[in-house]
Ligand SMILES: [Zn+2]
């Protein structure tokens with residue numbers, strides 16, 4: 119029988135991740151990692167409110183002898199792990215995990231389901247935090263590298279500006295580093311797989327609000343009013359036209375109207391109707407075109423019917439563009455870790471991710487780790503798929519050792535004795551934000 123998301127139990131059938139990761143990092147004991155991940159899942163906190171989560175992170179790091187700095191971007195936590203040279207060589211890389219949850223009421227009923235009403239780890243940031251903590255413990259214990267690893271536990275990824283705040287408050291000035299790396303679980307990619315490719319990976323995130331101001335009145339006397347509802351409906355239809363007929367079909371973009379609000383009573387023509395939603399795109403020129411055309415559709419649409427238009431367009435996050443050298447390095451680490459069959463090309467997604475702000479300030483790369491197709495679901499998992507931001511989502515605990523092994527592979531490859539360590543000077547600039555594989559564009563809902 120197929121599950122509601124169209125997958126058959128056991129389809130994943132890849133017990134590899136734990137096995138692979140144990141081979142790469144033999145002292146991993148998965149049980150405490152799973153317990154920690156589930157504890158974080160049971161106690162989700164929204165962006166900039168991660169007080170318990172950051173306490174847990176800081177306490178774990180301190181218990182392993184890792185110096186901790188708190189307060190960057192309010193609830194952020196920084197851990198510093200020096201290598202066997204005590205950091206004397208001056209080289210450093212950063213590893214970033216996000217810690218926040220979403221305002222979603224969880225449908226799961228298993229033992230580690232959210233205990234905070236209306237708040238849920240539906241994007242797997244509990245797993246991201248647990249994987250980086252597991253790596254931190256291993257790095258502090260073995261220190262098979264020279265230089266410094268900066269562990270970045272970031273608050274508020276879900277649209278509240280955590281990465282932007284960390285950069286603005288001097289993350290990279292306080293902790294100079296050669297590269298910064300991020301990692302996100304990706305439902306639909308097989309468990310045991312990892313992906314990192316150069317170039318655009320996540321789209322920009324932008325929001326809009328259009329208010330159609332009409333003239334209210336009696337529903338029976340519509341000819342005496344200026345009804346904003348049919349005007350708004352015309353504008354909503356026109357907005358789809360912008361994507362379908364104004365931009366080049368080779369340029370990637372999505373306009374989604376997600377909220378339409380008007381009226382309080384059946385027999386009253388309201389005096390206003392509000393249209394809200396998001397725009398995702400990769401190239402700045404495309405975004406400029408879409409914003410201009412949306413404004414024209416809204417303003418001219420209102421003018422045609424005697425309504426007044428209020429138009430607001432806010433650019434929230436830039437596209438996430440992996441830097442060439444760092445992404446190719448991460449891809450080599452991945453291939454060594456999981457083999458060529460599980461080292462996937464990273465398909466660009468239309469979701470967004472505020473790690474983009476870090477990659478604008480610092481060379482680096484952002485990878486995906488496959489969360490599988492849902493076969494990991496426990497009894498009392500809510501009905502529905504295991505997609506990100508779904509109320510039945512749960513992070514796949516089988517990934518924990520693999521994700522930690524990826525972090526360790528990056529550190530030991532970049533700062534260790536391996537031949538893979540790149541040169542210490544310079545970095546290739548990030549390429550232009552145009553998806554190189556437009557036909558392979560994936561959908562997804564990580565980030566804002
Ligand atoms: Zn996320």
Ligand SMILES: [Zn+2]
Pocket residue numbers: 240241276506507563564565566
């Ligand atoms: Zn998310």
